[in-house]
Amino acid sequence: MPMPRYRPPDALESPRISGVRTFMRLPHVRATEDVDFAIVGIPFDTGASYRVGARFGPQAIRAGSTLLRPFNPAHGVDVFEHLSGVDYGDVAVVPGAIVPSYEKIVEGLAPIVEAGVIPIGLGGDHSITLAELRALSARHGPLGMIQVDAHPDTWEGYWGESYTHGTVFRRAVEEGVLDPDRVIQVGMRGPIYSFDDYDQSRELGMDLVTMDEVRNIGLEGVIERIRRRAADGPTFLSFDIDSVDPAYAPGTGTPEVGGFATHEAISLVRGLTGIDFVGGDLVEVLPAYDHAEITAMAAANVVFELISLLAVHRRDAANR
Ligand code: MN
Ligand code: MN
Secondary structure, three states: OOOOOOOOOOOOOOOOOOOOOOHHHOOEOOOOOOOOEEEEEEOOOOOOOOOOOHHHHHHHHHHHOOOOOOEEOOOOEEHHHHOOEEEEEEOOOOOOOHHHHHHHHHHHHHHHHHOOOEEEEEEOOHHHHHHHHHHHHHHHOOEEEEEEOOOOOOOOOEOOEOOOOOOHHHHHHHHOOEEEEEEEEEEEOOOOOOOHHHHHHHHOOOEEEEHHHHHHHHHHHHHHHHHHHHOOOOEEEEEEHHHEOOOOOOOEOOOOOOOEOHHHHHHHHHOOOOOOEEEEEEEOEOHHHOOOOHHHHHHHHHHHHHHHHHHHHHHHHHHO
8 A cells, every 4th residue: 555645744853843833744735636634724713703813723723733643542543554634724714704705715625625635624713614514515415514512503693694603503504515414513501592592403403412411421422422413424523622621722712611621522533433524624713812722732632533533434444
């Protein structure tokens, strides 16, 4: 088996403190040939309803990723034995203007998606996911989705605006880019406006697991429920870093106490083997509120777990 073309430099030759910051120190090339996954920064935060500054998330996550090593001992997999990956850089956006930004994001992702490369978006606030789903559904049809988040993001509108980070998944269902029967939201918590906040996800056809339920059924139970929901079909992983407790991820826009510990978040993603991920994103990292890169490193490690799943998928397919 030939070695994958694009991979990080060997840190035993070139120490991690050196080099221009890309995700995992992957080559920054706008290539799609011989590429399995592409990291794509989406520096847009005009959809945010509370703190802003997630536009600086991509560069923070890249900086927080430099210590990542290529072997994932939980799966016994060396990612870059199975996958070629690049840091594609950032797509263009229009600060302050969400509709034109969506168009530019879709345009920027199109060559990646058309080439069959798996895009992994670094946000940006959660509103960007609608554009990613638009781009991917053009190839795959309506997608399943696993959303790890403190909030369902299915409100009808905010201050009369249809497109925000709190309304994004209602829009996605309305547009037909998500298949709600294959969507599950995990980690919702905190004070809400009313039970409607959760009921409307269910009315849209999605499953929703609150953080209290996560505590009751445990991670194994959650993973089982995700599998039943999302199995069989192209699926997107959308990981909002505010699902992690602000003690572990303070650098975010809409913090809710009582969330996942970092190890739980990583274990949850790690458990999602056997799912056909065609894309994913890590959103809502807001470095101005971060300390000692805690949030950025948590985010980078979650992305690494997603990439590891892709590698396991590839390895297992080859062995089948
Ligand atoms: Mn969200
Ligand atoms: Mn959230």
